[in-house]
Amino acid sequence: MARSTNTQFAVAVHVLTYLGGAEGRVVSSDELSASTNVNPVYVRRVLGPLRGAGLVRSRPGAHGGWELAADAGDITLERVWQLLQGDDPVLGLHGPAPECPVGRNIQSMLTDLDRRVAAAVSAELRRFTVRDVLHGLPVPEHGLTAPPRDGG
């Protein structure tokens, strides 16, 4: 499934926010490493997909480093999540006995359920951008109060 002890998303959001606060200054992965407290190599590894998606730019060589390639207000956390977690299951699935029809049916239900939960996570993350993290998350209007169940 997606993560457990996977810190890529947290590191990515941290770095993006840091860059958003650096106002165009080019920041080395060493400096980013100092703030995130993770290895500079790991920082570059995490930032790779973000660069591929055009969220950040990097420049090698002396006085090189990283900077945002888009407005902080245009980078949703959903985008970051999707780039780093891809389509990994959120809930975690198992591999039921294929010869058991009951098991196979439950498996397809769980897969469907996972899709819905992943969509809920995406929807929540879509509400926030790097700018929000930088300036403080907006007060929640929904998301902490839950709708009633369907099947009740």
Next chain:
Amino acid sequence: MARSTNTQFAVAVHVLTYLGGAEGRVVSSDELSASTNVNPVYVRRVLGPLRGAGLVRSRPGAHGGWELAADAGDITLERVWQLLQGDDPVLGLHGPAPECPVGRNIQSMLTDLDRRVAAAVSAELRRFTVRDVLHGLPVPEHGLTAPPRDGG
């Protein structure tokens, strides 16, 4: 954080659904193991917290086994999730440099964000019960379409 390759939730839902379809019959962990394709010891380990919460009953000895202790329509998947995943972070957090004020601020933002996402997951899972998994998940009314962002 919560899980990555953690299958406890999936196994639990599988077993609860299986028991819900067994209509009061007492089912051994060996039989549950055969359907879920995981070890019977692991089945019992996963079921432990559910028994503690009164969702299932177990009886040792000959002809012993497991049965539901509540109506399948009263067991929400949110309850199962909370019992097994507890308050583990959903997004996965890192440990930023404590001496960096920027880092500490971002950390608190990420913790807040994780709470919201966890609430969104809970809200989605609250819509479904074991009965829903048994009879088929209801058609989604919301959850696959996302609300607009706050901070835009």
Next chain:
DNA sequence: GTCATTCGTAACCACGGCGATTACAGATCG
């Protein structure tokens, strides 16, 4: 009472993911 069955739980092991670390090639600037 005796024995087979099943849960309860602890102990130990193997596998795999995560992130640190090292190493080295390529790019860039003074």
Next chain:
DNA sequence: CGATCTGTAATCGCCGTGGTTACGAATGAC
């Protein structure tokens, strides 16, 4: 040229997950 910084591969240790074994206790059949 030399210093700096990215890009990337290779390797390592740690830890969570789940499998496996083992043994005690509870229950029912006989």
